[in-house]
Amino acid sequence: MTQKVLVTSIFLHAGGEVDHLLRAEGFEPTYAPALTKRTEDELIGLLDGVSGAIIANEPFTDRVLAAAPDLKVISRTGVGFDSIDVAAATQRGVVVCNTPNVNRYAVAEWTLAMMLGCARHAVKNWTEMNAGGFKRFEGTELYGKTLGLAGLGGIGKEVARRAHAFGMTLLAVEEYQDQAFAAQYGVTYVDLETALEQSDFLSLHLPLNAQTRHLINAERLARMKPSACLINTARGGVVDTVALAQALREGTIAAAALDVFEEEPLPADSHLHALENLLMSPHVGGVTTEARQMSGVRAAENLILALKGQAPASPVNPEVIPTARYAVSAT
Missing domain, CATH: 3.40.50.720 (NAD(P)-binding Rossmann-like Domain)
Structure with a gap:
């Protein structure tokens, strides 16, 4: 049969x-x-x-x-x-x-795209031009900035390689530390609290499990720089979305970029759509x-x-x- x-x-x-x-x-x-x-x-x-x-x-x-x-x-x-x-x-x-x-190159490239989108206000500038205007939104460079990577597995390493080429300082939170890789790309292993406090961009590359669910909560968002940007291309549940929305509204952090969500598809009436300092994409990092x-x-x-x-x-x-x-x- x-x-x-x-x-x-x-x-x-x-x-x-x-x-x-x-x-x-x-x-x-x-x-x-x-x-x-x-x-x-x-x-x-x-x-x-x-x-x-x-x-x-x-x-x-x-x-x-x-x-x-x-x-x-x-x-x-x-x-x-x-x-x-x-x-x-x-x-x-x-x-x-x-x-x-299998999707490590794709997700790494999308992570960098989201970083650049936040740093250079890409969507605002494109939307302005498409609407017939010419107002310019000033951004910031990736060069010289500190990128914190929560997770340095296959995808995290590909992000590190690309960020290294941009001239970024690299911090990584990772239980299984690859010292040879760290030496080659200038990665410093730190604990999560240090990464939160020192990163200009914090990018998440973690599985979702009991230990990582809502790892990024209100308390940890409060430890980040007011100028920082949070990027999540991993799993939506790693971030407490309610806490993130409040942090973005109140200016606790400057911006965030999400490719993944606690509920997918993201409901059309989600409060996240109203946040101007949040860049979102429909889980296309590996697509x-x-x-x-x-x-x-x-x-x-x-x-x-x-x-x-x-x-x-x-x-x-x-x-x-x-x-x-x-x-x-x-x-």
């Missing part, structure tokens, strides 16, 4: 490279693009008889997993997996995979042709290996693999 694979990432489609990969291995892909926020009940309906899923950010909760007894593998076309109850998946022997570093192509292929390769009972390249819960009872043929 052919195994069904559910594909929800909006950029994957029938006839594409991933589709050919799955069919060549004898799997039957079905496509249900997640165009809006998907409910648990909607997801449960899609998982009937499904052995593996290549997903975006659907809510794979304990309830969803309990209702999908045939599911053996969840493979993310991205880095974050906070929408998946990994503990519940592990308990049920479901392998969870992600695709780390490039190159990053999407690579993430789709890597996610498919992870899923194929896992469904064959082999170790995928990037399992989130590798402890499941040695004892998993899912090794079956594709047909």
